Amino acid sequence: MGWANLNSSLFNGKLKSHADGRKWEYSTAKGTWKIKRTNNSVASMLGDTGSTGATGATGSQGVVGPTGPTGNTGPTGSTGAGGATGPTGNQGPTGPQGVQGVQGNTGSTGNTGSTGPTGATGPGITASGLQFPSLSSHPASPVNGLVYYNSGVSKLQQYRAGEWSDVGGGDSGFKYRQVITTGYVMGGYKSGSPWKNVNRMVHSTDIMTNLGDQLVYSASYSDAAPSLTTGWMFAAANAHSTATVNVVGFNMATETGRGANGGNYMAASRNDAGAIFKEHQYAHVMSGTTTDKFNFTTETSALSGLVILADGTGSGVQGICDENHALIYGNNTGQSLSFATDTTTTDRIGTGVSAGNNNQQKPINSKLRKGYAGHEGTYNGGNNFRITNLTNNTQTRTVPKVMTNTGEENFDMGQDQQYCMGQYDGAQNNLGHKFFYATDVGYALGAGSVRTGVPGGSSGGCVWKG
Numbered sequence: 001m002g003w004a005n006l007n008s009s010l011f012n013g014k015l016k017s018h019a020d021g022r023k024w025e026y027s028t029a030k031g032t033w034k035i036k037r038t039n040n041s042v043a044s045m046l047g048d049t050g051s052t053g054a055t056g057a058t059g060s061q062g063v064v065g066p067t068g069p070t071g072n073t074g075p076t077g078s079t080g081a082g083g084a085t086g087p088t089g090n091q092g093p094t095g096p097q098g099v100q101g102v103q104g105n106t107g108s109t110g111n112t113g114s115t116g117p118t119g120a121t122g123p124g125i126t127a128s129g130l131q132f133p134s135l136s137s138h139p140a141s142p143v144n145g146l147v148y149y150n151s152g153v154s155k156l157q158q159y160r161a162g163e164w165s166d167v168g169g170g171d172s173g174f175k176y177r178q179v180i181t182t183g184y185v186m187g188g189y190k191s192g193s194p195w196k197n198v199n200r201m202v203h204s205t206d207i208m209t210n211l212g213d214q215l216v217y218s219a220s221y222s223d224a225a226p227s228l229t230t231g232w233m234f235a236a237a238n239a240h241s242t243a244t245v246n247v248v249g250f251n252m253a254t255e256t257g258r259g260a261n262g263g264n265y266m267a268a269s270r271n272d273a274g275a276i277f278k279e280h281q282y283a284h285v286m287s288g289t290t291t292d293k294f295n296f297t298t299e300t301s302a303l304s305g306l307v308i309l310a311d312g313t314g315s316g317v318q319g320i321c322d323e324n325h326a327l328i329y330g331n332n333t334g335q336s337l338s339f340a341t342d343t344t345t346t347d348r349i350g351t352g353v354s355a356g357n358n359n360q361q362k363p364i365n366s367k368l369r370k371g372y373a374g375h376e377g378t379y380n381g382g383n384n385f386r387i388t389n390l391t392n393n394t395q396t397r398t399v400p401k402v403m404t405n406t407g408e409e410n411f412d413m414g415q416d417q418q419y420c421m422g423q424y425d426g427a428q429n430n431l432g433h434k435f436f437y438a439t440d441v442g443y444a445l446g447a448g449s450v451r452t453g454v455p456g457g458s459s460g461g462c463v464w465k466g
Contacts, residue, residue: 134148135148155167183418186461187215189220189241190454190455195215195457197211198212198214207448208452212453214257215250223235224275224460228466230299232250234266234285247266263300268288272315273286286316290304313331320363320365320388322369325338327371329356332352334347353395357382362374362409364435366418370389373385374406380406383404402420402433402442409424410458410461419434420435422456423458429456
């Protein structure tokens with residue numbers, strides 16, 4: 001370093017000379033050497049400035065000083081955007097009613113309206129008694145209470161609640177001589193197996209109940225009609241689709257089957273026969289161009305002597321019943337049978353015009369002077385009904401069936417509505433409907449309102465009671 005014994009024998013003020021000619025003085029108070037000034041300037045004794053040393057490490061942060069005083073309040077900011085509208089508050093109480101305004105002046109009298117059409121001639125009193133107007137058909141635009149003599153059917157008739165009915169002498173007319181409350185479906189078949197089963201339908205509740213096997217013989221491709229107390233199943237062969245003379249009964253009061261009785265049997269063996277009926281007096285069972293006339297009072301049968309239409313598809317024919325006559329149909333063939341004389345006349349014949357398209361398209365009977373039968377199809381394939389006006393035997397229109405692609409239906413009869421209780425749409429089934437006579441429409445029924453106890457059943461028979 002060029003020092004001459006710099007650290008030996010140290011004392012305050014001791015001087016030492018450096019090889020560079022500078023003198024150094026020791027301070028015991030500080031324990032350090034410092035340059036001893038001489039007449040030469042310090043600058044002349046100092047060497048060149050060395051390069052800057054590296055920056056030392058940052059020291060630790062000092063203690064946080066005390067919080068300064070709060071600054072002055074800044075100016076008010078601009079108004080923010082408006083918030084969304086809040087929900088409507090509860091309605092306040094109704095204010096007191098205002099004072100009634102002054103009544104306005106009475107308006108001027110309007111012009112007199114034109115004179116309405118002349119009403120129907122009312123009944124007149126003659127020397128012979130009260131005489132009503134005589135017309136060959138119902139008058140147009142009837143009102144409740146209108147009564148006239150219908151010369152077309154030789155009856156006094158009244159209009160009430162949208163329908164015409166007879167003014168009965170000692171009874172309440174065709175519609176109300178019996179008020180139907182309950183229907184039954186009997187027999188039928190599925191896949192070649194015929195049934196003895198009976199189910200009950202209550203018309204006021206649409207509830208269907210399985211009554212079990214009540215018929216003494218099973219029946220399929222059969223038909224039925226009721227007396228006041230017994231539902232009669234015709235051609236109950238106890239085998240599928242087999243000709244027979246057997247007729248079996250179902251007691252509608254006790255809801256049990258009656259025993260076999262040869263005295264009830266038909267004179268001719270029949271299969272797939274249709275049945276028409278004169279209320280609760282008798283029925284004609286029809287096939288092979290002849291009929292057995294079954295008397296509901298004596299419960300016996302005999303050939304009627306009538307010559308009727310040839311069989312339709314399969315065997316037999318069908319018919320729509322009214323109070324005084326029936327319309328028989330097969331394959332678009334037609335015949336009218338008068339109950340009063342047991343005679344037949346030709347009815348409408350031809351595709352689309354007879355009472356029904358085919359005898360496997362079963363009829364719906366009513367008490368409203370109209371009947372229904374399939375407009376197309378045979379065993380199935382029916383999608384619409386033809387409606388026949390039974391006061392003049394004319395077709396009024398067609399309406400859709402409730403269920404489509406149907407045939408072999410089991411239809412009962414009712415007061416204001418009727419029921420389907422099984423049919424064939426490619427398979428024998430228990431599907432059903434409720435159908436209203438007044439509007440010619442209905443709807444399909446579901447669980448609790450369809451037949452049970454058999455896996456399906458078409459081509460059976462239906463009866464009813466009041």
